[in-house]
Amino acid sequence: MVELNPLHYQNRRLETLVENRTLHTLNNAELNIFETHQKAAQVMLQFHEPVLASMIRGKKIMHLQNTPSFGFLPGESVILPSNELMCIDFPEAxxxxxxxxxxxxFNEAKLQQAVNLLNERGLKQNGKExxxxxxxxHFTNDIAINQILQRLIFIFTENHPSKDIFADMLLQELIIRILQTESKSIYLKKSYTQPNNDRISFVLNFIRExxxxxxxxELLSEKAYMSESNFYRTFKHETGSTPIDFIIxxxxxxxxxxxxxxKMSVKEAFMASGFNSFSYFCRIFKKKKNLSPTEFKEKSNQLKNRPMA
Known part of the structure; x- marks a missing residue:
């Protein structure tokens, strides 16, 4: 999860209990930290540039144009176009x-530079840019996006003569990762409803089944009717992960x-989920969930057995 560093608290002034704003600016971006210390409803917010909003602590209810309302929780982000009007509730603050x-x-020009860089490396499989x-x-941050956001918070709040250069490089990576995350999400949805619509969606569905x-x-590239090298390169370019990473x-x-x-033991879950090595399964599970399979199972059972209030 992303956390605010001590420099934020040293420099911020608490002037209002609802959406208190601390602003940090650089040449091509601005970082706003909003804090709310009491329940509130229908708070309006708008930016004149594209913006990534990411929850750090607590809960919001977001009401956005042409989108069903949703709970906004730590570890989640939403990317919004310029001039999008947000209506926000704070039910638990x-x-x-x-x-x-x-x-x-984001600065629009800097944003377009990152998009152009992706297009220079290759169009999408359907020929679109x-x-x-x-x-x-609206999406859940992966480890890489969380790390970039954490690093950006530090860069914006530190006093370094090259902070604009550092931030520009990270912003480019962040934008590319978001684009690939969105592309992967679109393919995943299509793989459930229209798996025969394109090669990537078909392969994602084949993997699940x-x-x-x-x-x-070799097998997946055959299913996609592509060479191994072209399939691997296309899959990674459009989803941000390798086929093997997706399988895992x-x-x-x-x-x-x-x-x-x-009723399912850890060993049975391991055998039924397609892993070949129990030690690898335990290691990769703990890396992704911060809990061993046994600890995860125990915690899950405790939550199920907890009496209702």
Missing amino acids: SEQNPTQCLALA WSMTDYNY NITEDLTI EERLKLAESLLRDP
């Missing part, structure tokens, strides 16, 4: 549990689901 959220506004979303894209089988690049993600999702079943 208090002095003891303030809501904290960052809003990173990469472009920044013009609607509200054969998750316990020996899934090799899907096997971990399945294992997590199985471990929530009180």
Whole structure:
């Protein structure tokens, strides 16, 4: 999870209990830290540039144009086009549990540079160019995006003569990762509803349906009717992850689901989720979930057995 560093608290002034704003500016971006210390509803907020909003602490209810309302929780982000009007509720904010959220506004030209860089490396498989979303894209941060946001908070709040250079490089990486995350999300949705619509969606669906089988690049490239090198390059370019990484993600999702079943042992969950090595399964599970499979299962069972209030 992203956290605010001590420099933020040293320099911020608490002037209002609802969406108190601390602003840090650089040449091509501005970082806003918003903190709310009491319950509130229908707070309006708008930026004149594209913005990434990312929750740090607490809970918001977001009401956005042409998007169903949703709960906004730590570890989640939403990318918004310029001039998008946000209506925000704070149902749980208090002095003891303030809501904290960052809003990173991008310079349009810098944003387009990152998009152009992706297009220079290759168009999408359907021949379309990469472009920044013009609607509200809500997603859960992966490890890489969390690390970039954490680093940006530090750069914006430190006093370094080259901070603009550092921030520009990170902003470019952040934008590219968001674009690939969005692209992957679109393919995943299509893989459930229209798996035969394109090669990537078909392969994602094939992986899920054969998750316990020996899934090799050779086999997947054959299913996509592509050469191994072209398939691997296209998959990584459009989803931001390798085919093997995606297979591991899907096997971990399945294992997590199985471990929530009180009747399923850790060993049975391992065997049913397609992993070949128990030690590797335990290691990769702990790396992704910060809990071993056994600890995850115990915690899951405790939550299920907790009496209702």
